[in-house]
Amino acid sequence: SVLCDVEVAVIVFSGNGRLYEFSSSKSLAETLERYRTVNINQEAAAKEAHKPKKHHTECSGPLKVAELLKVISDLKVEELTTQELIHLERDLSAILEQTRRRKTQLLMETITAHAEKVNKLTEENHQLLEDQIGMMMGRQSHHQGKELQLIELLT
Numbered sequence: 001s002v003l004c005d006v007e008v009a010v011i012v013f014s015g016n017g018r019l020y021e022f023s024s025s026k027s028l029a030e031t032l033e034r035y036r037t038v039n040i041n042q043e044a045a046a047k048e049a050h051k052p053k054k055h056h057t058e059c060s061g062p063l064k065v066a067e068l069l070k071v072i073s074d075l076k077v078e079e080l081t082t083q084e085l086i087h088l089e090r091d092l093s094a095i096l097e098q099t100r101r102r103k104t105q106l107l108m109e110t111i112t113a114h115a116e117k118v119n120k121l122t123e124e125n126h127q128l129l130e131d132q133i134g135m136m137m138g139r140q141s142h143h144q145g146k147e148l149q150l151i152e153l154l155t
Contacts, residue, residue: 004090004091006087006091008022008031008094009022009031010022012099020099
């Protein structure tokens with residue numbers, strides 16, 4: 001979006017039904033509202049003059065999830081021009097790359113946090129084992145000391 005000076009919005013539904021969203025502008029809702037307004041204007045203009053659609057106009061306003069789904073379902077990829085499809089493909093590729101980078105970053109942070117936790121627990125376990133071994137060795141030496149005293153008394 002920075003290199004091509006375009007506004008990008010992506011909504012992804014995972015296999016588990018989780019919603020993920022990204023917008024290169026201030027908010028996804030603004031981008032989708034802008035698209036919806038442009039789409040309505042373009043449909044009216046297409047009926048009058050049969051002109052190709054344009055996808056960038058100023059507009060803002062909050063959208064709800066149901067409205068977002070409506071806007072996405074109204075997107076007709078088959079009506080886009082070759083140039084618009086090329087730009088859409090580039091934008092989606094860039095967003096996918098950014099999403100993968102963020103996912104990798106989060107995974108690495110999680111792995112690092114887990115590794116630190118494992119190290120801390122391992123150190124605590126070693127300390128507990130050393131303490132227990134020390135206590136056992138102390139008991140053994142105490143018993144051995146008593147045995148030596150007994151032997152000395154007997155001899």
